Amino acid sequence: MDQYALVTGASRGIGKAVAFQLAKDGFNLLLHYNQNTEKANELKKEIELSGRQVKLIQGDFNSNEGIEEFIEKARKLLNKKKDISLHTIVHNAGHATSSGFGDVNFNEFDQVFSANVKAPYFITQSLVDFLVPNGRIINLSSGVTRIAFPHMMIYAMTKGAINTMTFTLAKELGAKGITVNSVMPGIIDTDSTASWLHTEEGQENAKNMSALEREGQPEEIANVISFLASEKASFITGHNVDVTGGSQL
Template sequence: MKRLDGKIALVTGGSRGIGKGIALRLAADGALVAVHYGSNREAAESVVRTIEAQGGQAVAIGAKLDSLAGVEQLLHAFREELVRMTGDRRFDIIVNNAGIGTSQTFEDTTEQSFDELFAVNVKAPFFLVQQALPLLRSEGRIINISSGVTRIAFPHIMAYNLTKGAINTFTLHLAQLLGPRGITVNAVLPGIVDTDVNAPWLHTPEGQKMATGMSALGRVGQPSDIADVVAFLSSDDSRWVTGQMIDATGGSHL
């Protein structure tokens, strides 16, 4: 028996990068996984096909997570798929992974980009949890993907860093709020991870040198490194862990 057999997970931004790694790992552990995507339907469906080829269950669900309307669209589609696949609307695990970054420096950050960052990185997970709570089973799990930039100063992307600081605060207070229902809430803080978003600069000699030099373990993080932490936090093994910010940077800047 796999440790997530019978569990149902919603992974936002699950079509690529860290989210894809998380979706694949939770499915491998036995969960039925809803793979959310914002725009790349084919990528999400490819993840679903991979999961199904490995004997798991998954479904792709698309929605733009930059407003309450987008959150409601996602949850409506998710509920319909759950009823179709399981006969029930309830589920067990939320992984708030979807997010956007910025290449704008602190000095060049515009009001529009600032608002976009907070809409996707903060507003969406806030209202997703708020709206999903009636469907989330007691003893459930909420895992928020934050960032190591909340511990390590990178002032040139300050607006992005602020959104992840907000996610840490959200995690702490939500854990206190939902504790009476046995729902644990934790954040995972990745460092530099080898994803397609980072590939243009990371897959250069200079990028590799910088990234490996930051880590105490002397290598670049992989999506599976983060997914394994999320899998632990999704399982009953983590039942006594809540309100925590789990550093998964490979010891960056110790």
């Protein structure tokens, strides 16, 4: 039976790099996307050229209804396709930033927590029974959980919740052989960071933040996720892996 990995937020950035890497590792893919149907289909076609199977699942994680609809689609697919063995879930989708402390309103607060915390929690709760006994759950956290950034406090709070969910779920699911870990990226060069990172000030900030004096690449995050999804990481669980390039050491 072919093993599948589910990657949320896969149409661009880190999620896209993760999808490509897991395909190279031999996984077939269930790829979530929200609005960018064109990019999702392009990614599907490109990965299928390598011989891997890809199934797309659309979902809007900004509301309870959107999360529930995605879960229903995923469960229906997993129930229908008996040849799908779900090995890995990578929770990558979410809002990458938030407004500053004094500017956040109720709507933004709810949307950021919905996409960044509620979605991975309830998707895991609903799909965990489909995971194989030695399955993997890998959450995308952030280096901001150990560095104070008041201008994006709500985002940082959601990633702190993800860290707590990671080690708590590791304890909950350990008896089933399922490992749960999170990856904490630093400043990564993606389309969502390009507007400020690809400036003289942005480059200087990235250089000053990292011990390696540079920003990271999506593939460098994907490599760590690839390791955590592999048998080489079979005895690692409940761990938050810092992949910030040594930010703020």
